[in-house]
Amino acid sequence: MSKIDEVRKAMFQAMKDKDTATKEATSELLTALKNAQIDKRDGDLTEDEENSIVKKEIRILQETIESAPADRTDIIEPTKKRIEIISKFAPADMSEAQIRETIAKVLSELGIEKATQKDKGNIMKHLMPLVKGKADGKLVNKLVTEAMN
Numbered sequence: 001m002s003k004i005d006e007v008r009k010a011m012f013q014a015m016k017d018k019d020t021a022t023k024e025a026t027s028e029l030l031t032a033l034k035n036a037q038i039d040k041r042d043g044d045l046t047e048d049e050e051n052s053i054v055k056k057e058i059r060i061l062q063e064t065i066e067s068a069p070a071d072r073t074d075i076i077e078p079t080k081k082r083i084e085i086i087s088k089f090a091p092a093d094m095s096e097a098q099i100r101e102t103i104a105k106v107l108s109e110l111g112i113e114k115a116t117q118k119d120k121g122n123i124m125k126h127l128m129p130l131v132k133g134k135a136d137g138k139l140v141n142k143l144v145t146e147a148m149n
Helices: 005-017 020-040 047-067 075-085 096-110 119-130 138-146
Strands: none
Touching: 005 020, 005 047, 020 047, 020 075, 047 075, 047 138, 096 119, 119 138
């Protein structure tokens, strides 16, 4: 079942349950997925594309929380609820240990024993396709920097 079908099913269930928050969150996610599918033009979205869209929507909501003043609970609380709802459709992120393992694998494939700042671009170029959509880019960057020290 595609992510679009899963989200649509959850949205219909929320409508039956009269759960407005879930209905609105799933409706927004469904719109984002459908728009991406329309933009793609050549068939259905791949699982990775669907997952990256879900992650992007979560990231946008997190930025909303970060940019809202602390006393604006009327913005923060519903946004946290939306993140909670949309996160159910997101794949599990890689753990730090899994990311470190992937970094070590890339380093050995590239034949790099002691990585330097000059190697970082090449390492990231080979690493990012392996972790894209599965790990937070900031965390990956931090762990690659740690691996160089």
